[in-house]
């Protein structure tokens with residue numbers, strides 16, 4: 258009997274939580290944001306709820322609106338290594354840029370994370386949209402979008418070859434004969450490309466998952482085509498079922514056209530839930546957060562996403578739709594389109610729009626009872642919009658606890674989410690195959 262399709266649920270961790278005013282909320286333990294014990298504890302609770310993975314975002318530059326929000330970064334692979342040491346099942350996904358790293362270094366870091374966690378590492382592959390990062394790396398300017406994606410393809414090819422460079426059975430470790438490794442099964446990669454020249458092999462054995470899981474989070478044309486080829490999980494932002502369905506169908510059909518199986522590419526939209534025992538209570542909770550919003554911060558965010566400086570406008574006046582122009586200075590085209598859709602659909606005031614985006618930077622925010630949130634998850638899951646979700650608690654840790662304690666049991670009862678882990682690796686949780694090394698059997702062929 259075939260197993261019923263199951264949801265994949267990640268916990269997307271942001272310092273303090275995802276709502277931009279989370280750090281000001283009375284329930285947020287602001288003093289512990291740099292305390293690894295706080296994250297280890299959160300990870301243990303997520304593991305008790307059989308969540309697929311913890312996911313950390315990253316970018317190699319300080320946010321320009323740090324004055325009003327706790328939007329700084331700790332390096333996620335370092336952080337996840339410490340979390341991996343006190344957990345046994347939950348996946349560990351770190352974001353790392355292909356624009357501001359070297360493939361050999363990054364291949365080592367993720368291979369190490371996969372080894373130390375016994376097969377739980379995932380790499381969220383981003384090209385970095387924040388242009389100011391270039392100034393931290395001695396570049397005259399941030400490479401343009403198309404160039405970043407072109408480089409990222411070669412980057413991923415190099416990293417993949419490095420992860421494949423040791424065949425599974427390369428380590429013999431025969432103490433009696435004195436033979437440690439079969440060097441016919443360890444391969445130089447001899448990569449010479451436009452951006453990288455890497456001889457290889459990697460200086461560590463093949464990892465438990467063969468390769469860490471490839472995650473991707475871009476939604477532009479280049480981003481989708483990249484995802485269809487490489488990604489095994491995709492993080493994406495959608496405000497409506499219809500928009501998510503369009504994205505889902507597009508990604509799956511692109512993957513199929515490339516000869517991939519659609520179930521091997523998980524589409525996971527962001528979801529930020531405000532949970533209350535009644536609808537009124539949930540709405541009140543959301544209002545409480547929105548009352549803490551600081552317009553200086555929100556307007557800077559809006560400027561980053563739309564190119565519009567609205568600091569001299571009346572916040573309670575209508576949003577000036579006619580000024581929206583994608584050709585302006587916009588970090589992410591897909592997020593711009595999402596905002597345009599919200600404005601066209603809801604005709605909000607400027608304040609209503611910034612409150613709408615405050616919850617999770619354009620991801621889907623829902624306030625409701627646990628049943629209503631479970632209904633929405635089920636609706637998207639069963640109607641071609643999602644294979645699961647990236648859960649983005651408005652604040653931590655209480656916002657996650659409410660989800661784990663009240664929504665997860667409903668999803669389990671409906672047979673949509675596991676009650677225990679079926680395996681121990683992130684590939685097991687996502688139902689992904691363990692890839693073979695491209696060099697497997699090469700030594701046999703050479704000697705045949």
Ligand SMILES: Cc1cc2nc3c(=O)[nH]c(=O)nc-3n(C[C@H](O)[C@H](O)[C@H](O)COP(=O)(O)O)c2cc1C
Pocket residue numbers: 313314315316352382383384385386387473474475476477478479480481492493494527588589590591592647
């Ligand atoms: C859930 C989610 C998380 C993301 N996390 C990061 C991140 O941590 N660092 C980053 O540089 N970009 C991040 N992005 C942005 C994308 O990876 C990508 O850089 C951006 O969307 C531009 O790509 P696009 O033009 O193809 O959409 C994230 C996007 C989503 C949807």
